[in-house]
Amino acid sequence: MANTVIIKKKIKPFKKKIFVSGDKSLSIRWVLFSSLASGNSVAKNLLISEDVLSVINAVRKLGIKVQLKENYCKIFGKGINGYDYKRSITINAGNSGTLGRLILGLLINNPNSTRLIGDKSLSKRDFKRISDPLSKFGAKFKLSKNNSLPLKITGTKKPRPIFFRESKGSAQCKSAVIFGGLRTEGKTLIKAKKSRNHTEILCRYLNLPIKVQSEEKYDLIEISKAKKIKPLNYNIPSDVSSAAFFIVLTALSKKSELIIKNVNINPSRIGIITILKKMGVKIKFLNKKKYKGEKIADIMVNSPKTLKPINCPSSLNSGAIDEFLIIFLVAAKAKGISYFKDLSELNKKESPRLKLGSNILKMMGVKTITSYNSIRIFGNPNLKINKKIIIKNFLKDHRIFMTSIIAALSFGGDWTVHDKDSIKTSFPNFLNILKKLRKYEN
Ligand code: S3P
Numbered sequence: 001m002a003n004t005v006i007i008k009k010k011i012k013p014f015k016k017k018i019f020v021s022g023d024k025s026l027s028i029r030w031v032l033f034s035s036l037a038s039g040n041s042v043a044k045n046l047l048i049s050e051d052v053l054s055v056i057n058a059v060r061k062l063g064i065k066v067q068l069k070e071n072y073c074k075i076f077g078k079g080i081n082g083y084d085y086k087r088s089i090t091i092n093a094g095n096s097g098t099l100g101r102l103i104l105g106l107l108i109n110n111p112n113s114t115r116l117i118g119d120k121s122l123s124k125r126d127f128k129r130i131s132d133p134l135s136k137f138g139a140k141f142k143l144s145k146n147n148s149l150p151l152k153i154t155g156t157k158k159p160r161p162i163f164f165r166e167s168k169g170s171a172q173c174k175s176a177v178i179f180g181g182l183r184t185e186g187k188t189l190i191k192a193k194k195s196r197n198h199t200e201i202l203c204r205y206l207n208l209p210i211k212v213q214s215e216e217k218y219d220l221i222e223i224s225k226a227k228k229i230k231p232l233n234y235n236i237p238s239d240v241s242s243a244a245f246f247i248v249l250t251a252l253s254k255k256s257e258l259i260i261k262n263v264n265i266n267p268s269r270i271g272i273i274t275i276l277k278k279m280g281v282k283i284k285f286l287n288k289k290k291y292k293g294e295k296i297a298d299i300m301v302n303s304p305k306t307l308k309p310i311n312c313p314s315s316l317n318s319g320a321i322d323e324f325l326i327i328f329l330v331a332a333k334a335k336g337i338s339y340f341k342d343l344s345e346l347n348k349k350e351s352p353r354l355k356l357g358s359n360i361l362k363m364m365g366v367k368t369i370t371s372y373n374s375i376r377i378f379g380n381p382n383l384k385i386n387k388k389i390i391i392k393n394f395l396k397d398h399r400i401f402m403t404s405i406i407a408a409l410s411f412g413g414d415w416t417v418h419d420k421d422s423i424k425t426s427f428p429n430f431l432n433i434l435k436k437l438r439k440y441e442n
Pocket of ligand 1: 024025097098169170171172173175195196321322345
């Protein structure tokens with residue numbers, strides 16, 4: 001079966017330095033900002049994955065020229081009003097919630113109608129969370145039933161500034177409204193629960209009219225209409241969400257050490273590091289530096305002797321939102337009961353991750369108590385799997401696939417994991433990097 005991976009052996013101790021692929025959030029944002037710049041922008045180390053290719057196709061549809069050669073990309077921006085396309089087009093966001101939501105913010109002032117479609121997983125996800133605030137600018141939306149895709153957006157020539165209270169901790173919603181604000185005369189205000197802040201950092205780096213006041217639990221963001229966006233040359237750092245799988249593999253292995261080079265360690269993204277350190281994993285940042293407002297470092301991880309359970313504060317949820325599946329594996333090996341709460345957003349991702357994550361743990365023989373927004377995991381430091389486990393029907397969620405592979409290599413058992421192709425959305429190189437770590441096995 002070409003699209004399945006079979007694993008029957010645990011990984012042996014390793015000591016390695018690796019690079020993981022470029023950051024997905026930054027790659028998507030770079031394409032979108034560059035598509036509106038006055039002039040040409042170049043990115044190196046762009047993540048080449050299906051999600052990013054969907055963004056490139058989207059801006060091409062909007063009339064922007066893009067050249068791509070391996071992970072080097074050049075975008076020929078035609079200015080902030082440079083999108084030029086036929087009356088009515090369809091944009092296919094594929095599997096990417098980030099593209100699907102962010103692009104709508106850039107279309108609020110375009111009176112042409114645009115249809116937005118996505119794959120089976122994206123078509124199940126909620127778009128009301130974004131059509132609600134963007135409608136207040138004056139854009140009109142027509143959603144499918146269950147507030148999902150396909151949808152139609154018809155922008156307005158004269159958008160009005162809005163106030164948006166973002167209470168889910170969603171960077172996608174916040175960023176789409178920032179994009180809307182940059183296209184609108186007057187002051188748009190956002191009171192946003194803390195979430196990843198790459199859009200704000202890029203706005204500041206590009207001298208766009210944004211002010212951010214940071215309070216303990218939320219940010220107050222004020223945006224005004226941008227006149228011009230300068231070209232943006234960017235060397236994309238590696239993605240901590242991709243690094244996460246190898247960090248956890250090291251945390252669950254014996255006598256191993258791993259250095260992951262040049263990773264984006266933006267404080268709004270490293271919830272996993274804080275959580276794993278609390279659980280007793282030894283993690284250090286080496287060669288710290290700043291790049292265009294983002295923090296970057298090499299991440300060094302050493303296998304710990306024992307793992308402690310965690311009662312995870314929900315203030316860490318947004319900063320680890322893409323990493324909970326893999327964090328649950330660490331909880332499965334900790335000495336005691338771990339508790340993760342206020343996680344209803346986790347069931348609104350590419351798949352219902354809280355539910356599927358809990359199912360996988362159960363298959364592994366780990367006791368869990370799960371509600372719609374929380375999970376208690378009864379860890380076992382001696383957890384060993386001696387049975388057959390088949391992972392399938394998970395809406396091709398890339399993070400479910402990769403988490404299952406790490407579980408197989410860490411706990412043993414005879415695993416068949418379906419839908420290998422899912423990694424193409426975010427981390428096509430995942431299995432090749434694993435091969436390097438398993439090099440000395442036969
Ligand atoms: C992302 C934000 C998060 C995250 C997603 C990427 C982004 O989604 O899960 O993978 O780049 O803005 P939400 O904003 O919906 O939480």
